[in-house]
Amino acid sequence: MTVIGLDGDDTLWHSEIYFERTQRRFLDLVGRYVPATDAMAALAEVEHRNLDRYGYGIKGFTLSMLETAIELTGGEISAAELGALLGAGQRMLEHPVDLLPGVDEATAALAAEGRRLVLVTKGDLHHQERKILASGLADRFERIEIVAEKDPPTYRRVIESMGVEPAAFCMVGNSVRSDVLPVLEVGARAVHVPYHVTWAHEHADHDGSVPTLESLAELPAWLAEHAG
Amino acid sequence: MTVIGLDGDDTLWHSEIYFERTQRRFLDLVGRYVPATDAMAALAEVEHRNLDRYGYGIKGFTLSMLETAIELTGGEISAAELGALLGAGQRMLEHPVDLLPGVDEATAALAAEGRRLVLVTKGDLHHQERKILASGLADRFERIEIVAEKDPPTYRRVIESMGVEPAAFCMVGNSVRSDVLPVLEVGARAVHVPYHVTWAHEHADHDGSVPTLESLAELPAWLAEHAG
Numbered sequence: 001m002t003v004i005g006l007d008g009d010d011t012l013w014h015s016e017i018y019f020e021r022t023q024r025r026f027l028d029l030v031g032r033y034v035p036a037t038d039a040m041a042a043l044a045e046v047e048h049r050n051l052d053r054y055g056y057g058i059k060g061f062t063l064s065m066l067e068t069a070i071e072l073t074g075g076e077i078s079a080a081e082l083g084a085l086l087g088a089g090q091r092m093l094e095h096p097v098d099l100l101p102g103v104d105e106a107t108a109a110l111a112a113e114g115r116r117l118v119l120v121t122k123g124d125l126h127h128q129e130r131k132i133l134a135s136g137l138a139d140r141f142e143r144i145e146i147v148a149e150k151d152p153p154t155y156r157r158v159i160e161s162m163g164v165e166p167a168a169f170c171m172v173g174n175s176v177r178s179d180v181l182p183v184l185e186v187g188a189r190a191v192h193v194p195y196h197v198t199w200a201h202e203h204a205d206h207d208g209s210v211p212t213l214e215s216l217a218e219l220p221a222w223l224a225e226h227a228g
Numbered sequence: 229m230t231v232i233g234l235d236g237d238d239t240l241w242h243s244e245i246y247f248e249r250t251q252r253r254f255l256d257l258v259g260r261y262v263p264a265t266d267a268m269a270a271l272a273e274v275e276h277r278n279l280d281r282y283g284y285g286i287k288g289f290t291l292s293m294l295e296t297a298i299e300l301t302g303g304e305i306s307a308a309e310l311g312a313l314l315g316a317g318q319r320m321l322e323h324p325v326d327l328l329p330g331v332d333e334a335t336a337a338l339a340a341e342g343r344r345l346v347l348v349t350k351g352d353l354h355h356q357e358r359k360i361l362a363s364g365l366a367d368r369f370e371r372i373e374i375v376a377e378k379d380p381p382t383y384r385r386v387i388e389s390m391g392v393e394p395a396a397f398c399m400v401g402n403s404v405r406s407d408v409l410p411v412l413e414v415g416a417r418a419v420h421v422p423y424h425v426t427w428a429h430e431h432a433d434h435d436g437s438v439p440t441l442e443s444l445a446e447l448p449a450w451l452a453e454h455a456g
Binding site for chain 1: 281282283284287288290291294295297298299301303304305306307308310311314317318321322352353354355357374375376
């Protein structure tokens with residue numbers, strides 16, 4: 001039976017909406033000094049140049065917000081305003097884990113039919129572990145893999161750790177860039193379940209041949225039909 | 229043959245000295261506003277209260293420095309000074325990986341005699357992966373486990389992943405709190421290799437019965453004598 005890999009952020013639970021909410025707070029504050037469009041572009045640029053340094057996750061995002069705010073305002077922004085950004089980052093870390101529609105039922109159904117599931121998620125180790133715990137889903141997974149980067153070597157390692165060939169592995173997630181393309185590259189299968197917003201860095205397209213589901217609720221039936 | 233777990237920070241390579249250097253920079257800056265002793269105590273307190281939120285690692289430490297500086301100066305500190313702290317945190321992330329004396333030779337010797345080695349390190353996933361890569365030691369380890377917390381459940385999982393009983397596992401590291409006590413608690417063995425500075429949060433004592441080595445250089449001979 002095909003082993004199923006599931007992504008976490010924006011596949012099992014909401015994540016990007018919290019980044020968007022915090023970005024609005026950032027634009028409110030920095031928008032007092034510079035045009036909001038400039039602030040948005042500058043933040044995206046600083047985030048991008050810091051990716052290699054900070055990796056993924058909320059702590060790095062908060063540090064990039066602070067850096068952008070200081071740079072962009074030429075040091076005019078106040079410590080109190082920077083403190084407000086720091087606080088916004090902390091509230092993100094404490095956001096509740098809201099499962100996406102159908103996730104609870106779909107993962108329960110897959111676990112009940114004896115599917116081997118592995119959670120493959122990237123970001124801060126500490127924060128991801130806390131979210132997985134809070135999700136109440138941990139017991140449905142045979143393995144939990146929190147990884148620094150979702151690239152072909154990572155997927156090869158994860159698939160090997162499950163003791164199957166790539167052809168017997170299917171990854172399911174919202175990001176074409178992270179959950180689909182590198183998986184296809186190693187010879188495994190992928191199912192795309194789009195989320196309504198995608199971080200610019202994660203944006204990519206597939207050629208249209210990748211199976212696409214509206215929500216995780218459709219996954220058990222799709223697997224029954226297409227993946228033994 | 230006993231499986232050997234090795235800690236990373238301050239066991240294989242220097243780490244705490246970079247935190248100390250950055251703390252001095254913090255004290256220089258915040259010391260313009262408040263007495264340095266107050267600043268030191270406040271930073272320790274903010275770090276401690278943020279541990280559950282941020283976990284271990286440099287990004288969380290940088291965020292805690294910024295938070296302390298803003299709080300302690302009542303928002304008087306300038307954005308430029310906060311920017312300097314942000315930069316100090318970034319330089320920490322880029323510090324070179326300096327192996328401790330004897331580490332290269334000891335790990336080479338253990339690998340050459342066919343010892344099964346597992347690296348067990350905690351902190352930022354992304355930064356630890358980069359350090360392991362830069363260390364040049366990765367190939368000597370059968371497994372690399374970057375963990376969020378070094379507690380008994382984590383050690384049970386790591387030992388199980390190596391397919392041995394706790395009695396056939398020996399952890400080697402500089403932190404009594406993280407590398408010795410929880411390991412003894414699960415019924416495995418531990419060797420303490422002290423580092424000359426220990427972060428206050430990691431401080432703990434053992435009862436004196438734990439084997440203690442001056443440096444990792446002594447490990448191969450010690451294992452040959454005490455651990456089959």
